[in-house]
Amino acid sequence: MASETMEMNGDADRYKEDGETSRQGYRRRRMSPPLNMNHYANKKSAAESMLDVALLMANASQLKAVLEQGPGFSFYIPLIILISISLILQIIVGVLLIFIVKWNLNDESKHYQLNILENISTSLVFIIVVVNIFITAFGVQRPNTGA
Known part of the structure; x- marks a missing residue:
């Protein structure tokens, strides 16, 4: 029927x-x-990588601003540590995303490993967001170059 x-x-x-x-x-x-799931996942991972690169550049700029202010800045050491943690985690996430993109989603023997890598990268991105909230809370200011 x-x-x-x-x-x-x-x-x-x-x-x-x-x-x-x-x-x-x-x-x-x-x-x-x-919808080709492999193509979709590759596009999604590429978009995540672009966002990761944008945040990486922002953190590098923040690190430069903190280093220019010097040790006299009240949150100098905590900001150096937080920005360094954020940069290291972003590099790790970037490497994980490269592995995720390289593996074929249609191969069912890789599904378990891909799921673990996706969960790890999602967890690391969450930690990066929290660390960057603290970086923002401590306030990175550019040094005054004028009088």
Whole structure:
């Protein structure tokens, strides 16, 4: 019966019993082929890498500002430590993302390892965010060069 294979948003199974592909609803909804999960994951990891690079540059700039202020700044040592931790964790996340992008999602033997790497990178990104909140709270100011 046709109603048994229907979902609210279209055909539940794309293949009819006679082997013919049900493509009418598919053409109406989208003109592109189905989502390639490997391609999607690679794009997602690339976007995360770009954000990681942007934060890496911001932290390098903050480190430069703290070093220019010198040891006389009240939070000099804590900021140096926090920024260094953030930079090191960002490099580790960047390396993890490279490994995640290189592995094929369609290989089921890699799913467990990919899941662990994704969880580790997500946890490290959370730690990086918390560390950067503390960096912001301690306040990195540029030194006054004018009179």
